[in-house]
Amino acid sequence: METWTEPAREVPVAGRPDVLVVGAGAAGVAAAVAAGRHGCETWLIERSSAIGGLATAGLINLLLTLDDGAGNQVVAGLCQEFVDRLAALGRARFPPREQWNREDPDLVAHWRRFGLVWGAPESVRYSVAFDPEAFVDVAIDALRGARVRLRMHCWFAGVALADGVVRAVFVESKRGREAILPGVVVDASGDGDVFVAAGARFEHVTIPPHLWFRVGGVTDGPRGAGFDTLDRGRVLVPWGPHPDRVDACDPDDMTRAELACRVAAREELDRLRRAEEAFAGAWLDDYARMLGITESRRLVGDHVLAKEDAGVRFPDTIARTGHWTRRDVVFEIPYRCLTTPAAANLLVAGRCISTTRYVHQATKEIPAAMATGEAAGTAAAIAAAAGAAVREVDVAGLRRTLRAAGADVGG
Ligand SMILES: Cc1cc2nc3c(=O)[nH]c(=O)nc-3n(C[C@H](O)[C@H](O)[C@H](O)COP(=O)(O)OP(=O)(O)OC[C@H]3O[C@@H](n4cnc5c(N)ncnc54)[C@H](O)[C@@H]3O)c2cc1C
Numbered sequence: 001m002e003t004w005t006e007p008a009r010e011v012p013v014a015g016r017p018d019v020l021v022v023g024a025g026a027a028g029v030a031a032a033v034a035a036g037r038h039g040c041e042t043w044l045i046e047r048s049s050a051i052g053g054l055a056t057a058g059l060i061n062l063l064l065t066l067d068d069g070a071g072n073q074v075v076a077g078l079c080q081e082f083v084d085r086l087a088a089l090g091r092a093r094f095p096p097r098e099q100w101n102r103e104d105p106d107l108v109a110h111w112r113r114f115g116l117v118w119g120a121p122e123s124v125r126y127s128v129a130f131d132p133e134a135f136v137d138v139a140i141d142a143l144r145g146a147r148v149r150l151r152m153h154c155w156f157a158g159v160a161l162a163d164g165v166v167r168a169v170f171v172e173s174k175r176g177r178e179a180i181l182p183g184v185v186v187d188a189s190g191d192g193d194v195f196v197a198a199g200a201r202f203e204h205v206t207i208p209p210h211l212w213f214r215v216g217g218v219t220d221g222p223r224g225a226g227f228d229t230l231d232r233g234r235v236l237v238p239w240g241p242h243p244d245r246v247d248a249c250d251p252d253d254m255t256r257a258e259l260a261c262r263v264a265a266r267e268e269l270d271r272l273r274r275a276e277e278a279f280a281g282a283w284l285d286d287y288a289r290m291l292g293i294t295e296s297r298r299l300v301g302d303h304v305l306a307k308e309d310a311g312v313r314f315p316d317t318i319a320r321t322g323h324w325t326r327r328d329v330v331f332e333i334p335y336r337c338l339t340t341p342a343a344a345n346l347l348v349a350g351r352c353i354s355t356t357r358y359v360h361q362a363t364k365e366i367p368a369a370m371a372t373g374e375a376a377g378t379a380a381a382i383a384a385a386a387g388a389a390v391r392e393v394d395v396a397g398l399r400r401t402l403r404a405a406g407a408d409v410g411g
Pocket residue numbers: 022023024025026027028045046047048050052053054055060062063064065154155156157188189190191193210240291292293294349350351352364365366367369
């Protein structure tokens with residue numbers, strides 16, 4: 001490949017936050033709120049103007065799941081707080097506790113219409129349908145309350161590493177290139193941009209993309225497609241997958257996928273209008289602004305959580321998650337899934353933590369992403385305050401702190 005040598009240059013230093021979180025998806029928001037609440041100066045940078053990532057801009061408006069498939073809650077903490085705040089705004093719908101784990105066909109059918117029931121045998125799960133704009137509002141309030149400095153329109157672009165420590169994070173914006181000198185960095189970019197730049201080991205896969213969209217003007221009655229939303233007549237269509245796999249880290253591939261998915265989703269709406277009476281007068285509300293790609297790069301960290309780890313209790317568990325299609329499995333997520341030998345002040349959260357592809361199906365879900373974000377933000381705050389390496393954080397103390405904040409870290 002032809003190359004060009006870029007000249008070295010001095011760049012302005014934008015600031016020296018204790019904790020810098022990269023990516024304002026569900027995981028990054030949780031990480032920043034958790035770090036900010038511990039009193040350290042926390043910055044959150046986001047390449048777009050969207051807060052919530054796939055959970056909002058991707059129109060993935062379903063929290064699957066907060067339970068273990070047997071009627072017990074296993075994700076709490078900030079995720080539960082968001083559900084409470086959404087519910088207080090009247091912008092979340094979920095089965096009450098007494099319905100969890102019931103197999104009553106009418107109840108199951110009711111919640112299936114919202115996209116909250118998956119797998120077999122079917123049962124009512126503690127999963128939540130929510131309004132994406134309300135999720136953004138709740139996130140903004142939480143970030144403000146935690147005194148997080150949010151900077152949108154700001155791309156993570158690289159790191160300067162010295163002696164195994166990320167000394168500088170380079171960002172690009174309309175203002176040009178700048179350096180941020182953080183105490184601890186949390187990579188919540190979904191694609192692992194920071195850990196790749198830091199030289200960590202990782203896996204990289206391609207995946208068939210989705211493009212979810214919402215339509216209004218859908219009439220009541222039988223319907224073969226789409227999930228009910230909180231608004232009458234508005235349906236969420238989980239369109240996809242497109243058969244051509246996409247590499248989320250290749251802009252040309254992404255452009256091809258964006259265009260192909262858009263054409264195919266439009267054709268699907270036309271088809272629904274023709275084929276189903278309920279959709280006959282429906283209109284397009286919006287396509288997801290973020291292509292539905294759940295998997296690209298995954299950290300290969302200090303522990304790779306694997307299928308065999310189902311049900312295993314780890315001494316350093318910082319979060320737990322059930323499985324959205326299975327009722328017989330709980331994964332404890334050890335702190336070591338967020339850490340890497342590559343950099344002493346780097347933590348990873350959300351869908352790109354260190355797991356196998358199989359376990360990723362559980363840990364990538366929004367509740368689990370928020371739980372690992374909360375853990376990473378809390379650990380980052382502890383490490384930054386102590387001036388310690390993230391792998392040296394006292395995990396028993398971290399677990400106590402998380403539990404005191406309402407998180408579920410197992411027994
Ligand atoms: C089709 C599909 C269906 C799904 N269904 C469900 C479901 O029903 N329920 C469920 O709970 N989960 C579901 N998921 C999974 C879930 O939506 C995601 O895994 C989860 O939202 C990931 O959150 P995250 O914060 O880790 O990553 P993301 O949401 O990807 O957030 C990453 C953020 O980082 C930003 N970013 C990236 N690179 C940079 C950079 N270089 N500089 C600055 N910012 C950057 C992005 O703009 C984004 O805001 C689904 C996913 C897909 C794709």
